Amino acid sequence: xxxxxxxxxxxxxxxxxxxxxxxxxxxxxxxxxxxxxxxxxxxxxxxxxxxxxxxxxxxxxxxxxxxxxxxxxxxxxxxxxxxxxxxxxxxxxxxxxxxxxxxxxxxxxxxxxxxxxxxxxxxxxxxxxxxxxxxxxxxxxxxxxxxxxxxxxxxxxxxxxxxxxxxxxxxxxxxxxxxxxxxxxxxxxxxxxxxxxxxxxxxxxxxxxxxxxxxxxxxxxxxxxxxxxxxxxxxxxxxxxxxxxxxxxxxxxxxxxxxxxxxxxxxxxxxxxxxxxxxxxxxxxxxxxxxxxxxxxxxxxxxxxxxxxxxxxxxxxxxxxxxxxxxxxxxxxxxxxxxxxxxxxxxxxxxxxxxxxxxxxxxxxxxxxxxxxxxxxxxxxxxxxxxxxxxxxxxxxxxxxxxxxxxxxxxxxxxxxxxx
Amino acid sequence: xxxxxxxxxxxxxxxxxxxxxxxxxxxxxxxxxxxxxxxxxxxxxxxxxxxxxxxxxxxxxxxxxxxxxxxxxxxxxxxxxxxxxxxxxxxxxxxxxxxxxxxxxxxxxxxxxxxxxxxxxxxxxxxxxxxxxxxxxxxxxxxxxxxxxxxxxxxxxxxxxxxxxxxxxxxxxxxxxxxxxxxxxxxxxxxxxxxxxxxxxxxxxxxxxxxxxxxxxxxxxxxxxxxxxxxxxxxxxxxxxxxxxxxxxxxxxxxxxxxxxxxxxxxxxxxxxxxxxxxxxxxxxxxxxxxxxxxxxxxxxxxxxxxxxxxxxxxxxxxxxxxxxxxxxxxxxxxxxxxxxxxxxxxxxxxxxxxxxxxxxxxxxxxxxxxxxxxxx
Numbered sequence: 001x002x003x004x005x006x007x008x009x010x011x012x013x014x015x016x017x018x019x020x021x022x023x024x025x026x027x028x029x030x031x032x033x034x035x036x037x038x039x040x041x042x043x044x045x046x047x048x049x050x051x052x053x054x055x056x057x058x059x060x061x062x063x064x065x066x067x068x069x070x071x072x073x074x075x076x077x078x079x080x081x082x083x084x085x086x087x088x089x090x091x092x093x094x095x096x097x098x099x100x101x102x103x104x105x106x107x108x109x110x111x112x113x114x115x116x117x118x119x120x121x122x123x124x125x126x127x128x129x130x131x132x133x134x135x136x137x138x139x140x141x142x143x144x145x146x147x148x149x150x151x152x153x154x155x156x157x158x159x160x161x162x163x164x165x166x167x168x169x170x171x172x173x174x175x176x177x178x179x180x181x182x183x184x185x186x187x188x189x190x191x192x193x194x195x196x197x198x199x200x201x202x203x204x205x206x207x208x209x210x211x212x213x214x215x216x217x218x219x220x221x222x223x224x225x226x227x228x229x230x231x232x233x234x235x236x237x238x239x240x241x242x243x244x245x246x247x248x249x250x251x252x253x254x255x256x257x258x259x260x261x262x263x264x265x266x267x268x269x270x271x272x273x274x275x276x277x278x279x280x281x282x283x284x285x286x287x288x289x290x291x292x293x294x295x296x297x298x299x300x301x302x303x304x305x306x307x308x309x310x311x312x313x314x315x316x317x318x319x320x321x322x323x324x325x326x327x328x329x330x331x332x333x334x335x336x337x338x339x340x341x342x343x344x345x346x347x348x349x350x351x352x353x354x355x356x357x358x359x360x361x362x363x364x365x366x367x368x369x370x371x372x373x374x375x376x377x378x379x380x381x382x383x384x385x386x387x388x389x390x391x392x393x394x395x396x397x398x399x400x401x402x403x404x405x406x407x408x409x410x411x412x413x414x415x416x417x418x419x420x
Numbered sequence: 421x422x423x424x425x426x427x428x429x430x431x432x433x434x435x436x437x438x439x440x441x442x443x444x445x446x447x448x449x450x451x452x453x454x455x456x457x458x459x460x461x462x463x464x465x466x467x468x469x470x471x472x473x474x475x476x477x478x479x480x481x482x483x484x485x486x487x488x489x490x491x492x493x494x495x496x497x498x499x500x501x502x503x504x505x506x507x508x509x510x511x512x513x514x515x516x517x518x519x520x521x522x523x524x525x526x527x528x529x530x531x532x533x534x535x536x537x538x539x540x541x542x543x544x545x546x547x548x549x550x551x552x553x554x555x556x557x558x559x560x561x562x563x564x565x566x567x568x569x570x571x572x573x574x575x576x577x578x579x580x581x582x583x584x585x586x587x588x589x590x591x592x593x594x595x596x597x598x599x600x601x602x603x604x605x606x607x608x609x610x611x612x613x614x615x616x617x618x619x620x621x622x623x624x625x626x627x628x629x630x631x632x633x634x635x636x637x638x639x640x641x642x643x644x645x646x647x648x649x650x651x652x653x654x655x656x657x658x659x660x661x662x663x664x665x666x667x668x669x670x671x672x673x674x675x676x677x678x679x680x681x682x683x684x685x686x687x688x689x690x691x692x693x694x695x696x697x698x699x700x701x702x703x704x705x706x707x708x709x710x711x712x713x714x715x716x717x718x719x720x721x722x723x724x725x726x727x728x729x730x731x732x733x734x735x736x737x738x739x740x741x742x743x744x745x746x747x748x749x750x751x752x753x754x755x756x757x758x759x760x761x762x763x764x765x766x767x768x769x770x771x772x773x774x775x776x777x778x779x780x781x782x783x784x785x786x787x788x789x790x791x792x793x794x795x796x797x
């Protein structure tokens with residue numbers, strides 16, 4: 001019996017099709033797992049470690065006076081009074097008119113300080129009166145009292161009033177031309193102290209050099225508008241021989257009056273100047289080394305701090321400390337930290353009660369490093385550190401046992417991969 | 421009421437099971453059988469007389485000339501449990517063989533076949549309390565196993581005449597299972613997902629013997645057996661278990677008294693229970709019978725080639741049970757054989773429809789296609 005080639009070819013095509021189809025392997029039997037796949041992993045165990053914190057302390061967040069990324073100009077009644085200092089210790093003595101040679105500066109026109117303002121965080125309805133004082137002094141650079149003493153009538157340079165609507169992203173604060181010319185011609189420092197006042201509580205956040213938004217002094221050395229205005233960056237020439245400190249002091253905030261600091265027994269995060277919390281744990285190696293931690297939560301008891309904006313939100317960011325054991329100073333150790341948790345904790349200064357900080361990712365790092373090379377330590381900081389005045393407080397390990405920081409760890413045992 | 425019954429059954433079964441997503445891949449896996457596409461097409465009946473099947477070393481003599489043989493056998497499987505079902509496709513390469521006649525009487529064969537294939541992937545979502553007593557989360561357990569135990573055989577066969585053939589084989593069983601187990605949590609900011617991976621290695625030895633006797637041209641008998649030695653399992657450098665490779669005995673008969681037709685039947689017994697000591701979860705292994713038979717006949721002529729048609733049926737017990745119950749496999753098979761290149765090559769195709777059942781409300785149906793290619797260089 002002979003058959004035509006058509007059925008044979010069709011059959012061959014079908015076989016080739018099936019062979020190609022089967023090359024794409026699909027081994028997933030999940031559809032029937034409710035019946036055929038009992039759980040392989042073990043139950044998750046949860047333990048709460050009460051006495052796990054071996055060291056918790058509040059430390060300064062930034063490396064020095066004036067290192068904040070923002071300047072705060074605030075007048076909030078009895079609660080808060082802050083001033084902004086901007087130093088122009090080096091003013092140009094010459095300029096180049098358009099199409100002419102370099103000449104000494106004989107006049108100053110349209111002198112102003114350009115301030116970058118965060119309009120979203122302005123508090124108060126205005127009008128805002130901003131006074132500028134001459135705060136040049138031979139007193140110690142970081143002496144707040146000495147600087148505050150210079151905010152007096154005989155030191156007043158100028159005063160300007162701004163309606164709320166006048167406070168745009170960029171604010172021009174005009175200075176008397178004569179005052180600027182005087183500093184140029186006498187070769188002295190132009191150090192300006194700003195103070196705000198308003199009928200109601202007021203607060204303005206201004207960009208600083210550390211925040212990358214530097215206040216600038218601009219003026220014309222000639223009324224001729226064809227000549228470009230001169231731009232002067234803030235500069236502090238003191239303290240001599242300490243360039244980093246001097247750099248921070250080119251613009252900074254001083255607190256004339258502030259909320260009382262947190263008691264030493266409390267842990268404080270944020271505020272101004274900003275603080276961080278350093279916490280070191282003693283975690284049994286049986287948990288870190290021999291189990292698979294699936295979740296770890298730091299249980300903190302928040303203490304209410306109602307003095308300043310108690311209902312404003314603050315995001316707290318936990319970080320992992322990468323400083324080794326040789327770094328014994330917690331303040332320095334908090335500078336050697338990195339974000340690995342990827343989550344923030346939303347709190348309010350006036351809030352209270354238990355707050356949970358998720359730390360599972362820290363455990364995955366600790367699992368791969370010995371405590372000798374990587375202490376089991378974290379840092380708590382505010383996400384908006386230095387850009388917000390709000391401070392969050394927690395109970396420390398010195399508080400009653402029910403209020404102390406604790407660690408809640410959920411883990412599973414490793415599944416033995418064996419013959420079924 | 422029926423839904424309630426199924427739900428209860430599911431709960432009971434899942435709480436006791438040691439299963440791996442399908443009936444056929446329990447325990448150490450699915451035994452592909454070591455049969456060529458030709459033998460599969462006849463329900464395994466002709467396997468002991470087929471040079472390209474690896475069940476009897478005596479059959480090597482039948483190859484006639486030096487040959488290389490390669491087989492691809494994908495399986496399309498559907499598992500049904502109550503109202504749930506899953507479809508999978510498993511690509512297997514169960515057989516590769518080289519046969520070399522040495523003179524008029526001796527034939528040497530080197531082959532590798534899949535002994536137990538264990539390839540599956542499952543994903544199970546379960547609710548788990550993690551952290552505070554009020555916190556719970558869906559955990560996804562993903563379990564993936566890839567690998568097999570393979571049977572590498574060096575065989576030598578002798579035949580002085582077509583009446584009597586005898587062969588011996590030395591077997592090395594080796595292979596590994598690559599296991600990946602992951603627990604996945606949905607919120608990476610709160611939870612850490614974990615993944616473990618490992619490799620189980622197997623090594624063992626066995627020896628086989630086969631004889632064929634054809635008292636007359638129309639009828640033939642075959643007996644074969646494989647005596648299992650030790651099988652050792654290791655995880656890394658650590659020994660995790662020992663067992664005996666199962667003994668295998670088979671007897672076959674073939675009748676070729678009708679011109680152009682070959683009728684064959686085979687019965688075999690496997691002592692799978694000898695592998696039970698390797699199990700860490702008390703997965704039960706059952707000794708079982710493997711019975712099959714079929715017909716091979718000369719079919720129509722296509723493109724000046726004679727097509728061989730095959731049909732058969734097979735019943736066997738799979739090695740590893742489900743929830744302590746024996747899993748049976750019933751297969752209906754069919755296939756074709758096509759000589760190529762003036763018989764210097766041959767193509768065989770077989771299709772098996774296998775039903776695997778247990779007493780529980782779980783069913784499994786598989787279509788196994790086998791593509792075999794023989795080349796005589």
